[in-house]
Amino acid sequence: xxxLGLNTxxxxxxxxxxxxxxxxxxxxxxxxxxxxxxxxSLSGTMAISETTxxxxxxxxxxxxxxxxxxxxxxxxxxxxxxxxxxxxxAEKTRELLEKDKxxxxxxxxxxxxxxxxxxxxxxxxxxxxxxxxYEGEESSKNVFYTGAAPNQQAIPAVDYLMNDVGVKxxxxxxxxxxxxxxxxxxxxxxxxxKGVAAKDIMINYxxxxxxxWQTIVSDIKKFGSAGVKTAVVxxxxxxxxxxxxxxxxxxxxxAEDIPVVAFSVGEEELSGxxxxxxxxxxxxxxxxxxxxxxxxxxxxxxxxxxxxxxxRVTNDPMEATYIGFNMWTKAVEKAGTADVSKxxxxxxxxxxPNLTGGMAVMNKNHHLSKPVLIGEIQEDGxxxxxxxxxxVVPGDAWTDYLPESKNLISDWTAPINCGNYNTATKTCxxxxxxx
Amino acid sequence: xxxxxxxxxxxxxxxxxxxxxxxxxADTQPSLAELSQQLISANYKEKAxxxxxxxxxxxxxxxxxxxxxxxxxxxxxxxxxxxxxxDSSGEPDSxxxxxxxxxxxxxxxxxxxxxxxxxxxxxxxxxxxxxAQISSKHKSQRMAAAQNLLKSSDDIDRAFxxxxxxxxxxxxxxxxxxxxxxxxxxxxxxxxxxxEGLTALDGALYPEVRAGLSEFIRSxxxxxxxxxxxxxxxxxxxxxxxxxxxxxxxxxxxxxxxLALGAVLLLAAIGLAITFGVMGVINMAHGEMIxxxxxxxxxxxxxxxxxxxxxxxxxxxxxxxxSGLVGVLIERSVIRHLYGRPLxxxxxxxxxxLILQQAVRSIFSPLNREVATPxxxxxxxxxxxxxxxxxxxxxxxxxxxxxxxxxxxxxxxxLFGLQMRAVTMNRPMASSMGIKTGWVDALxxxxxSGIAGIAGVALSQLTNVGPNLGQAxxxxxxxxxxxxxxxxxxxTLVGAMTLGVANKIFEPLAGAVLAKIMVLVFIILFIQKRPxxxxxxxxRAVDNG
Numbered sequence: 018x019x020x021l022g023l024n025t026x027x028x029x030x031x032x033x034x035x036x037x038x039x040x041x042x043x044x045x046x047x048x049x050x051x052x053x054x055x056x057x058s059l060s061g062t063m064a065i066s067e068t069t070x071x072x073x074x075x076x077x078x079x080x081x082x083x084x085x086x087x088x089x090x091x092x093x094x095x096x097x098x099x100x101x102x103x104x105x106x107a108e109k110t111r112e113l114l115e116k117d118k119x120x121x122x123x124x125x126x127x128x129x130x131x132x133x134x135x136x137x138x139x140x141x142x143x144x145x146x147x148x149x150x151y152e153g154e155e156s157s158k159n160v161f162y163t164g165a166a167p168n169q170q171a172i173p174a175v176d177y178l179m180n181d182v183g184v185k186x187x188x189x190x191x192x193x194x195x196x197x198x199x200x201x202x203x204x205x206x207x208x209x210x211k212g213v214a215a216k217d218i219m220i221n222y223x224x225x226x227x228x229x230w231q232t233i234v235s236d237i238k239k240f241g242s243a244g245v246k247t248a249v250v251x252x253x254x255x256x257x258x259x260x261x262x263x264x265x266x267x268x269x270x271x272a273e274d275i276p277v278v279a280f281s282v283g284e285e286e287l288s289g290x291x292x293x294x295x296x297x298x299x300x301x302x303x304x305x306x307x308x309x310x311x312x313x314x315x316x317x318x319x320x321x322x323x324x325x326x327x328x329r330v331t332n333d334p335m336e337a338t339y340i341g342f343n344m345w346t347k348a349v350e351k352a353g354t355a356d357v358s359k360x361x362x363x364x365x366x367x368x369x370p371n372l373t374g375g376m377a378v379m380n381k382n383h384h385l386s387k388p389v390l391i392g393e394i395q396e397d398g399x400x401x402x403x404x405x406x407x408x409v410v411p412g413d414a415w416t417d418y419l420p421e422s423k424n425l426i427s428d429w430t431a432p433i434n435c436g437n438y439n440t441a442t443k444t445c446x447x448x449x450x451x452x
Numbered sequence: 453x454x455x456x457x458x459x460x461x462x463x464x465x466x467x468x469x470x471x472x473x474x475x476x477x478a479d480t481q482p483s484l485a486e487l488s489q490q491l492i493s494a495n496y497k498e499k500a501x502x503x504x505x506x507x508x509x510x511x512x513x514x515x516x517x518x519x520x521x522x523x524x525x526x527x528x529x530x531x532x533x534x535x536x537x538x539d540s541s542g543e544p545d546s547x548x549x550x551x552x553x554x555x556x557x558x559x560x561x562x563x564x565x566x567x568x569x570x571x572x573x574x575x576x577x578x579x580x581x582x583x584a585q586i587s588s589k590h591k592s593q594r595m596a597a598a599q600n601l602l603k604s605s606d607d608i609d610r611a612f613x614x615x616x617x618x619x620x621x622x623x624x625x626x627x628x629x630x631x632x633x634x635x636x637x638x639x640x641x642x643x644x645x646x647x648e649g650l651t652a653l654d655g656a657l658y659p660e661v662r663a664g665l666s667e668f669i670r671s672x673x674x675x676x677x678x679x680x681x682x683x684x685x686x687x688x689x690x691x692x693x694x695x696x697x698x699x700x701x702x703x704x705x706x707x708x709x710x711l712a713l714g715a716v717l718l719l720a721a722i723g724l725a726i727t728f729g730v731m732g733v734i735n736m737a738h739g740e741m742i743x744x745x746x747x748x749x750x751x752x753x754x755x756x757x758x759x760x761x762x763x764x765x766x767x768x769x770x771x772x773x774x775s776g777l778v779g780v781l782i783e784r785s786v787i788r789h790l791y792g793r794p795l796x797x798x799x800x801x802x803x804x805x806l807i808l809q810q811a812v813r814s815i816f817s818p819l820n821r822e823v824a825t826p827x828x829x830x831x832x833x834x835x836x837x838x839x840x841x842x843x844x845x846x847x848x849x850x851x852x853x854x855x856x857x858x859x860x861x862x863x864x865x866x867l868f869g870l871q872m873r874a875v876t877m878n879r880p881m882a883s884s885m886g887i888k889t890g891w892v893d894a895l896x897x898x899x900x901s902g903i904a905g906i907a908g909v910a911l912s913q914l915t916n917v918g919p920n921l922g923q924a925x926x927x928x929x930x931x932x933x934x935x936x937x938x939x940x941x942x943x944t945l946v947g948a949m950t951l952g953v954a955n956k957i958f959e960p961l962a963g964a965v966l967a968k969i970m971v972l973v974f975i976i977l978f979i980q981k982r983p984x985x986x987x988x989x990x991x992r993a994v995d996n997g
Contacts, residue, residue, distance in 0.1 A: 040882045059818075062920050064818040064919075065818045065819055182571075182572075221963070227964060229713050232709055232898070232964075233959075235709070239698075239702075240661070242660075243663060244667040244670075256820070256918065263914065266830070267832065267845075268832065271573055273574050273575045290820065290822050290823075291822055291825060293540075297570070351653075361598050396524055401568055
């Protein structure tokens with residue numbers, strides 16, 4: 018115990034020392050480094066997920082510097098802590114862009130934090146890579162979305178359940194905030210378009226960190242005993258998942274009867290609890306640690322040696338960070354400068370290897386094309402990949418399944434150059450549509 | 453037309469091909485070992501077919517292998533394909549040869565690989581195993597098997613169930629088998645058979661029965677509803693009768709859920725009833741005391757990984773000591789300088805709570821820690837198929853009442869309790885009687901914190917053990933204490949149970965988010981009416997407070 022604590026402490030001081038040291042050097046000869054801002058919460062509720070991504074960026078920076086840096090300059094990471102506090106995300110972004118003058122920012126987790134950062138990066142013309150799956154309905158000139166849009170996670174998962182498992186009755190359960198609300202709205206309208214009756218869809222929202230799932234699980238159990246195959250599509254976020262799955266197991270709801278497919282549960286979340294009762298429940302992601310491939314093996318090895326812990330798991334947002342970072346370095350090399358506007362143009366069309374095999378491509382709408390995978394939870398907390406899309410799925414910024422965004426597309430190349438271009442009226446409505 | 457022909461032709465071809473395959477197998481009789489060996493390279497569909505053949509093998513080991521496959525305990529040696537049974541830990545030390553059951557030594561973790569199963573294969577395996585276990589010697593195995601057959605009543609022969617029924621000596625198992633038979637009868641061609649099936653299903657509470665009945669009712673076309681009117685109506689009344697029973701059980705279940713939530717609130721709030729209720733300290737770090745208790749459970753489990761059940765028993769006093777000591781430390785170093793200044797106490801303890809959270813993050817990492825649940829706390833206690841009480845909640849209800857009882861005893865029957873009450877009622881008087889009031893304050897605060905630690909042990913079985921554990925309960929705890937009446941243990945009990953049950957009554961009506969809001973509004977209104985809570989203390993203590 019003690020050893021672990023000391024390790025973490027010494028690591029923290031090392032990082033601190035490195036950043037202060039680097040800051041000192043950069044004052045002397047600022048032109049000699051390219052600065053990479055890291056905007057992930059290291060304290061507060063989101064620290065659980067975000068510290069891993071901070072470490073991933075630091076690892077990628079270290080790796081790049083070993084290769085001789087970028088354009089002959091060393092990369093320098095500037096780490097700030099927005100402390101899971103949404104307004105602080107905006108302040109820290111301003112600090113990174115105005116004071117530290119970073120060339121790129123990797124950061125944010127949850128749509129609330131991204132929405133709070135958005136006006137700042139647009140005002141100061143920054144460059145943000147957002148690595149987490151989200152609800153779509155947004156495309157900014159200054160943001161590259163390397164996580165999954167709904168059509169790269171939610172819709173394929175529902176297709177899998179409908180066609181391969183034969184599910185006819187649906188529970189859409191989520192935490193009460195923007196990502197689950199929008200995703201469920203899209204899914205509801207998608208299911209109805211596939212002929213599912215309203216009485217066969219049950220929608221349920223719970224507050225953040227909900228811990229008493231008795232009634233809801235019992236309701237799901239009752240809803241699932243109508244003689245047709247039922248599944249739960251879960252957009253339940255963060256800490257609420259553990260008590261939810263525990264209650265499912267305790268009330269005897271097994272994956273064989275009512276499978277739960279989750280969009281926010283990955284290897285990292287599973288490392289926090291006993292997965293035996295969860296075996297067989299599903300998750301949809303663009304990456305699983307168990308994927309076969311030499312890029313993945315190399316990445317896991319690098320991660321283990323960087324963290325000096327060979328039990329650390331890897332997950333989907335890490336892959337999204339990895340892809341985003343590699344794309345950015347490639348774009349900087351292509352543009353021959355780290356200047357934001359030039360890199361923005363150079364980004365489009367860049368392709369780098371996925372960790373699951375194949376190539377990820379950055380599209381004109383600032384979203385990626387990548388494969389979608391469905392995995393079943395195993396006892397060891399890993400996923401067994403049971404299904405995957407043939408080829409890659411291009412991310413769709415504006416879903417086709419909601420009337421208000423049906424005609425919208427995003428295209429950041431000339432002549433359209435617009436985040437929400439209405440193909441019916443041929444007009445551009447500004448970067449963010451009304452929600 | 454032509455395509456239809458082609459399809460039929462191919463279907464016939466396929467059928468005969470598979471028939472041939474089976475026939476061939478019957479001739480050559482591939483041994484259990486050969487069949488099992490093929491599992492290694494098969495895909496999930498092939499595995500299901502293989503499993504069916506394995507189940508037919510007349511060998512007791514067949515079921516052992518299928519069960520191991522179902523439990524993900526069937527491994528093979530990568531180099532030579534030897535099949536192994538490994539225990540649930542997945543450690544290669546526990547490997548046995550799947551056929552000879554002899555221990556196999558000298559294997560590393562990377563030398564062996566598990567034979568994978570997915571959901572549909574698991575369903576198939578469970579059904580195969582239950583068919584074999586229906587003739588088991590143990591009643592519990594037969595019962596589980598019969599309940600499983602309910603789920604897969606479509607693909608079993610009538611003759612098989614009839615035989616099983618004849619053999620069955622135990623009434624409760626026979627009852628379930630009768631239901632399986634009745635569900636099959638619903639699909640029969642003769643009207644009498646179907647009516648007999650419907651009558652047999654009357655009052656059965658298993659969800660599968662409801663599913664079967666709904667499916668049966670859906671199968672009626674509009675004309676059939678008229679032509680087979682009696683049958684249709686009988687099916688409908690049977691289903692509504694069952695649903696009535698189920699909904700009555702649903703109310704009882706909901707009440708139980710409410711009491712269980714109340715027990716959690718009670719546990720979280722008891723400690724606060726001492727520090728806030730008795731001493732009047734607004735302790736914002738109370739949640740972190742709970743968190744420390746949960747982390748103590750985690751550490752105790754790390755120290756004794758072999759005895760998960762026992763570790764919980766050990767964790768209770770350990771958590772009490774850890775949280776209690778931290779409590780005493782906080783009281784001596786910070787709070788004692790701030791008595792009589794509630795605002796400063798509030799801010800100082802809030803600061804302490806942040807320090808404790810970040811300390812845990814630095815020591816244990818910000819990730820949640822895994823606390824194992826012993827087997828005796830998992831699963832449900834079945835009263836009837838529509839009313840199952842979860843064991844873990846049942847234990848927590850009992851545990852919370854025990855903690856309350858012990859605490860009440862300490863307060864009423866011990867010297868320390870007497871001194872504590874004396875100090876809170878009239879400090880100068882107690883002091884002049886020779887009671888070391890400072891010391892009593894520290895111990896009282898330690899007692900409240902220690903009990904919060906015990907709550908942490910219980911909560912580690914229900915929710916995440918992470919740095920934010922405490923924050924989730926701090927508001928609820930204050931709510932319970934204020935509602936129940938400050939300084940009164942019985943008030944805390946009644947307050948917690950009322951809030952728990954109220955929450956669970958509102959929840960099905962309004963959803964979890966609104967239910968919480970409604971409870972909060974209710975408390976605000978209640979406090980307007982009765983500012984001192986349900987059970988107000990009377991006397992000098994109130995005036996001083």
